Amino acid sequence: SELIRNFKDSLTTVYSAIEEADFLAIDGEFSGISDGPNVSALTNGLDTPEERYMKLKKHSMDFLLFQFGLCTFTYDEAASEYVIKTFNFYIFPKPFNRTSPDIKFICQSSSIDFLASQGFDFNKVFRHGIPYLNQEEEVQLREQYEERRNQSNGSGTTSYISPNANKGLGGVPEEHRDYIKRVMFPKGLHVETLETDKKERYIQISKVDDEERKRRERQKQEREQEELNDAVGFSRVIHAISKSVSGMLRNLHVSTHDAIFFLPHPQDLNDFKEVTQCVFPRLLDTKLMATTQPFKELINNTSLAELQKQLKESPFKPPKVVTAGGFPSYDTAQEQLHEAGYDAYITGLCFISMANYLGTFLTPPKGHIPARSKLIEPFFNKLFLMRIIDIPYLNISGPDLQPKRDHVLYVTFPKEWKTSDLYQLFSAFGNIQVSWIDDTSAFVCLSQTDQVQIAMNTSRYAESYRIQTYAEYLQGRRHVRENQAQGSQAWGEDGWVKPHYAPVPGTAAGDYRSSSGKRSISPIQEEQAQTTPTDGWSGNTHTHTHPDQGSKKIKTDGMHTLEDGMFEVLLVTV
């Protein structure tokens, strides 16, 4: 198809754009979002990161990536501006031959309707989408070809009947053997299974001499190699990104929700972090950045379109960018959201504005802060966590924050209860915060920890409800989980669909560089820092925003510096 030919022709352009870039931004359009009402209903403001990961995983793994947007940003020192190149890849896991996996994927009508209303071209995806394979499928396919090749080099019973291979006549009835021997000798028979345009298979048998046979064999191998490359398809772009940059990722509307889309879904959160670190060792979530100090107070809406608007206005400055010749040029005055390339572009702009704003705190202030600046370091490898009260992000490069939850109660009650019943129950304790778990249970955050014991005492003889401390609740869950683990099917797959590591393949699991070491700051310290509005980053992290103080420490931490020649890559934020 034309798009695939285009894709193959443009691969070198893609590669070189990636190679030369200071940073990349990416975005994707999917067949569903994991943040629908189904998931909201399941998630809880006091989920642990592990729980949240499991819930998101369960709800996002079977959506499909339709379009992948890539925008590369290269800083031109002389002109003091970024040169950008934008790519939109329509991708689709078209079965490439009869034995390739026939992937089932889920569409959500609201997401499809939304894309449709934005003028998204589904015909392009389904008719001309670039195929891809994940790492595992690619290895399998290579082995398959290899095996076939070995077979045909061997006894010749599969593709080639070698002239003297009487063994190959075993299945031929006695009375026909003479005829077969005659037509086979001195020339070989070249047997090949081909397909018509209508996908009807037929066997082509032709008489060839040894030289011709070898020529055809060579041809066939070349064709197979080509076929293999085509099948790997879009994965080659991801390979390139993963190999040559320090990492990147994208979050659609929902940050971590979507980060999970782009990656395989390992069994647990730690494995997910490892894979993410490996594929995108240096990724930045612009939504997380925008919700962190010093941006938090300045930005009131972090949806991508709104974020981009706010970052054009004071105290921020619109970044200076110019489109490279021959590349699609976007006009931010006309919204073209939800073409993935445009969203990636916007994400890059947001990053530049925020990065440059950090430069205003330096003495003397700097107008341009490069993506590889140490000022950016604190924002790397953290994914925004939606709707968790006390954990702002998922820490990809280390253990997660473990906020104290000793002011939290776990309350169970009759299913008729409403939020107002909980307010009434705890009316003596002033402000409370309720996080529903299900119809008959909720977390209740008290404003003061010392109220917990009072609440526990009062509830001792209650009949209609029951209260546990958060610690007791965790203890109970652990028991349940251990029992489930013995029953083995906890958090298992749905059964009906073979787990496939769609949508984005090509995660080079062998390529893991332990790039940064664990952050030296303790999670609890950081968590406390979050509660100090004027200074979002405390402890060692703080030194990153003042490079003069902290640079040595960073180097000894093994973090990337300017000299590493590594690229930064941005997460889109919507």
Added chain:
Amino acid sequence: SELIRNFKDSLTTVYSAIEEADFLAIDGEFSGISDGPNVSALTNGLDTPEERYMKLKKHSMDFLLFQFGLCTFTYDEAASEYVIKTFNFYIFPKPFNRTSPDIKFICQSSSIDFLASQGFDFNKVFRHGIPYLNQEEEVQLREQYEERRNQSNGSGTTSYISPNANKGLGGVPEEHRDYIKRVMFPKGLHVETLETDKKERYIQISKVDDEERKRRERQKQEREQEELNDAVGFSRVIHAISKSVSGMLRNLHVSTHDAIFFLPHPQDLNDFKEVTQCVFPRLLDTKLMATTQPFKELINNTSLAELQKQLKESPFKPPKVVTAGGFPSYDTAQEQLHEAGYDAYITGLCFISMANYLGTFLTPPKGHIPARSKLIEPFFNKLFLMRIIDIPYLNISGPDLQPKRDHVLYVTFPKEWKTSDLYQLFSAFGNIQVSWIDDTSAFVCLSQTDQVQIAMNTSRYAESYRIQTYAEYLQGRRHVRENQAQGSQAWGEDGWVKPHYAPVPGTAAGDYRSSSGKRSISPIQEEQAQTTPTDGWSGNTHTHTHPDQGSKKIKTDGMHTLEDGMFEVLLVTV
């Protein structure tokens, strides 16, 4: 959208085409087929109809119907030809408001790729597809509107704040109440939630007097009724078909596999039959017809395209049809398969050829056999069953055939075993037929029943394998099923998706007419008849092919006759 406006404008045309037709043919294009390798692997040549139904149900329930094709055939006596009208409906369950269900559906990449290669327009589906609701959703929505209307007629706290309703000010802070009272009196406040083009919601508050308030209320109700009609959308076509014709259905590539697509998926086969009878009381599967005597011997490929080709040639005759003015005209010389309307059209042509062929057996022969002829009766309400060795069809209007399986053995063995091992094991018994169940079990059909005891005896001391008679096997399954039923989750849903009765809604469950009574022929008789190649229909059924003999009996059976004024409807067959 334009298509939906088109749809609404054309509804009367659709209705009258359905009303005037002698028979209808339908077809659908789906997001997946239940007959993929996954299902083949699950199904077994000796499945019972119940087992097969459960397997198909599990594998087809979450696919989506993209396009519905309808072709109406009206016989013009004067011109001795059929006048046809073809409709293609693109349908999509677009969420029609914020509270409507957000349907998840499954796409299979092979099916999508196939449709794409046929030039199928996915953009039309997703951008302009006609929405629909199933019966249950429609009732829910009506109730929702009703409830809201009652609320706004009552206390006025939702849409309308009535001038004197001080109660409505309860939530307003004391210091603002005076102001609110002032602006609310003497005119009411009309409060309405609206949406911008970008789907951002806003509240419009306007001051109105009582008359204006009532006018707006009326307007709103009309708008809601319109909205409801729009939401019910395509379902209205199904309602019309179901009400005014004796039934119809369609089978895509796989007959019963796809019949299941068009209907809700009740818990068990008997309920499915009842629903099917109710929605399509008189349906005919052309694939089943083509694989039954006297067609069986004359037709060697029953895929729709091939079937249509064969039915143009002797001994069949191409039917005489003409397209009604203003309707799309198809040329069968140019294949346009896999537009649903075209496939429905072709199906109708196949039916006419086969029906007319039955007329050649009459004395004197008749050239035109109408769809309501008694010659057709034996073919009604039977759905082709793919790949079941000894049960050719699912009998919608009665109990299924229960072939004797006393020559069948159930064999379990180590997972290393291959078909050749089974052949070797039973080498003493001549020809056997192997139906794999899974890695470690299979059915083996022996050619003679008296061999069964010998096989059982020989196997008594075997260690690596185990043999049971089919009766013993059934007994064992029954035990398992009873135990599962106690555990309740047997054959349950997958959990992640709320069961939705997509794709085709509007099954008028209250509309069931017990049209035919059970067929008087015993299943076993029919089954034996199938084994008599020259006469596919024995016993009473046979009388249907000789109307002179059987017509009385049919009438007393309560079956539809010419006088019923009922239409026949055809199943597509591919």
